[in-house]
Amino acid sequence: MGALNKIRAAGFNIGLTEAGDIAITPAPKLTQRQREFLKSHKTALVQELKAEPLTPDEFIIINWLTYLGEKDQTIIDEILERCRADPDELAHFLIRARAKETNSDTFITCRTCKNFQSFNKHGGGSGFCQAHVQPNGILWWADTRHQCYKHFKKR
Numbered sequence: 001m002g003a004l005n006k007i008r009a010a011g012f013n014i015g016l017t018e019a020g021d022i023a024i025t026p027a028p029k030l031t032q033r034q035r036e037f038l039k040s041h042k043t044a045l046v047q048e049l050k051a052e053p054l055t056p057d058e059f060i061i062i063n064w065l066t067y068l069g070e071k072d073q074t075i076i077d078e079i080l081e082r083c084r085a086d087p088d089e090l091a092h093f094l095i096r097a098r099a100k101e102t103n104s105d106t107f108i109t110c111r112t113c114k115n116f117q118s119f120n121k122h123g124g125g126s127g128f129c130q131a132h133v134q135p136n137g138i139l140w141w142a143d144t145r146h147q148c149y150k151h152f153k154k155r
């Protein structure tokens with residue numbers, strides 16, 4: 001059994017962060033021995049994670065990004081890595097991707113996005129997008145409903 005499967009078999013979710021580091025949940029449940037195992041197998045784990053074939057869920061997300069016209073492989077990889085590292089992110093993107101298949105509402109607002117920087121203390125109204133979805137200098141409104149695959153859900 002490879003290092004990756006051993007970690008998963010022990011009940012942990014594991015993936016890569018955007019920076020290429022290992023992300024694991026629930027991290028507080030790791031024993032000291034498991035932490036040492038992760039440390040000593042880090043290179044192998046990163047290689048195994050990078051070589052993983054796409055899962056059916058990831059195919060759904062890639063199809064959705066294609067439908068939205070995304071062709072930038074860096075952005076696609078970044079979204080997949082976020083989904084692999086965090087089950088909540090995966091669920092979030094799957095809901096939006098599946099909503100497209102059923103023609104239901106996939107619109108979100110900037111207010112719920114970590115990338116939105118409001119100009120107001122209350123967090124609403126006008127602001128700007130730190131992910132540069134809009135060019136610099138263009139205002140974006142917290143409650144304008146739109147589609148945006150760079151939406152990064154606030155916790």
Ligand code: SF4
Pocket residue numbers: 108109110113114115116117128129130131132133134140148149150151152
């Ligand atoms: S990434 Fe999209 S949803 Fe988030 S602030 Fe920018 S435009 Fe709004």
